[in-house]
Structure formats: C-alpha cells, structure tokens
Amino acid sequence: MAVINENYLLIKSNYIFAEIDQRVEKYQNDNPDADIIRMGIGDVTRPLPQAVIEKFTEAVKEMGEAETFQGYGPYRGYDFLIDEIIKNDFNPLGIELSNEEIFVSDGAKCDTGNIQEIFDVTSTVAVTDPVYPVYVESNVMAGRIGPMGDDGRYDKLVYLPCTEENGFVPEIPKIPVDLIYLCYPNNPTGTVLTKEQLAKWVEYARENNSIILFDAAYEAYIQEDDIPRSIYEIEGAREVAIEFRSFSKNAGFTGTRCAYTVVPQELMGYDSEGNPHSINNLWYRRQTSKFNGVSYPIQVAASAVYSPKGQEEIRESVDYYMKNASIIRKSLKDFGLSIYGGVNSPYIWIKTPEGMDSWQFFDFLLNEAHIVGTPGVGFGPSGEGYLRLTAFNTLENTKKAMDRISKLSL
C-alpha cells in the first residue's frame, strides 16, 4: 500500500489561482458572452523583448548543429548568464558576488518553494500576512507547520500581519524565528520597505541566527529612491539572507521560465550539535541531485535581457505596466475605494467596500463588471477584506476595466 504524505491533506484543497481559474471557467461557461478581463494572477501580457527573441532563436538553431549543440549545462547555470547577472543586477548597487553564489533556475516560485527542504522540519517559520501562498504551502507539505486551526491559521506558523493599521509594515517578532520569508516589493500588497526598515530585519536575523528568504521578483518595478533593490544593499545581509530573482515579471518570462537565486558563501546553517554548514554547499548539493538546469536556449535568451536593446525593451514594458498601475490607482480612488501599492509594484491592493468580504467583492466584480481579481483572503487571514488587481493586462483592457468599475454602484 502506498501511504501518502499526509501533510498534503493539511493544505487547502486548491491553490488560490487554480481555484480562481475554476470559478472563472464556470462563470464563462454559464455566461458565454461575458467579455472577461483577467486582473487576477500576476501573469504578463506583453511579448518577450525582440532582443531576447533574436538570441533565443539563434540558440535554438545552435542546438540543431553538431558543432554548437549543448547537452547538460553547468549545475549552477552558464557563466555567460551569471556574469551578466552580477555585472548588471548587483555591481551597480555596490554589491560584489562570485559566480558560485548564483544558481540559475526555472523560477522563483520553484526556488522559494524548494529552499525549505534544506532546513530541519522543526525550524520555526515566519511569513508576512497576507503572503504569496507558495512559502506557506511548501512548509505545510514538508510537515513543518500544519495542521491549520479552526481560525484558518497554521498553529506553528508565525504570522506577521501587514494591514492598513500598521501601514503594511511587518513588526519584528518578539521571539526568535529560524526562517523568515520577506517579499519586497511585496506580493500581494504592492507595498515596499525602506532601507532602514529592511535593515532592522537584517539586524534581527544576525542577532537570532535566522535566515531571511528574500523574494525580489518585483525589483524592476521600484520607482522611488531609498527602496532597496537587493537585500545585500544592507550591511551584514550576506551572512543572513538568500535572495530570489526572476525574469518573469521584468522580461516576460512567465511562460519561458528563468530565474536565479543568490546564496552567499558566508551564509551558514547549523546541525543539531551547533556546527556550521555552508548553505551554498547544501543548496548546490540539492540542486545537483534534483535539478538539471535551465535549457541552453533559455539561458541565452535571459542573457539578452542585459543587452542595451534588451534593457531598453524591458524598461518600456515596466513603464507600460506602471502606467496601467497609475490608471488603476486613480480610477479606484476616484471611485471612492481605499487602495495601496501600485507605486513601486504592479499590484494594487484594494480595501473591499463596506459590508463585503474578499470573496464577495471578487464575485461582485466578476458578476457586475466581468473583471477577475484575487481575493485578499487567498493570501492569508490578514488579507480578508482586501482584493488584489494586477497591472499586467493590456492598456486597452485596463482602461476598459476601470471604465466598467466607474459605472458600478456599490
């Protein structure tokens, strides 16, 4: 008899975005004429940059010639990509990294979900609440934080509420926590932390031997000064933080899949006797056993993001989505809703109108305006009473959606 990992029974039966898909599909079947505008999942709509396509195509052709064919690549990723990553994403911020500290992968979702495997099952975990569900669910699957109590909270998880009341700034825990997931610019609230605020987390982690798992997938959307683009801008972060980056949201790789994770050499975890072990070595060991890397053409395509033309094109895309974000912000404000985010992030976090919870507002927008959002409660208990819209749709659809909302009456 194949006995299952019962921790899987402790997670919600559906991943939030799969649940939304099912509901929208049902609605579309029942209302075939409804012109539905999807502003739920954070999936991009603009095509890959031309600079990327050109190199991607060339690399695919290379795979068809004996002289240039590539088989398994290096476990950490090709140096031609890693060199560009370090030179463009970190050196301008005054951050030096060695090539061995970068691990190219097929997504920040996979890496943020998998990283917990190298830590003990008894490690304590803190997440901001609301939060990207992957961090929580991967820890439940591992048996670290289940089961969920009647109040919809996992008993063993440390929740760091981010709400209107605290300006969406998580409070530093009063107790030591081993692993802390921070995502900034934040998904789902679209808010950011200043350098000073992030520095407090680094200080906490250093004092408590904690590790910060810093998801910077939305870094390209930062518009304001004094917002850290990398946690390594904070002094001392190399000893306490892993950073996750992605080509999905800046360069449109959601369907192409390429990302990378930074694991500094100084970062240590401890065995049960208190002896230090290199997290970089453990992650390398994990990846070599379980992952064969990202395909050669995709790594070539990702490296083209750093060409002058690639950089110009991704700036245009980010500007395009940020224009959508400002249209959404203005329209919803004019409509009388309280909104957050959308300034350094493609996500707009909306307080639901009086008397409506997250799912009721989701249904209201779907039924009355044929707009799909993401109910805030799907991101955790403190997301109740909010709904997230993304700026990743087309300008045309974004304007159409806002026009529809302006005609609604609450």
Ligand code: MLT
């Ligand atoms: C989201 O909508 O939160 C993201 O698209 C999910 C993801 O990036 O996996």
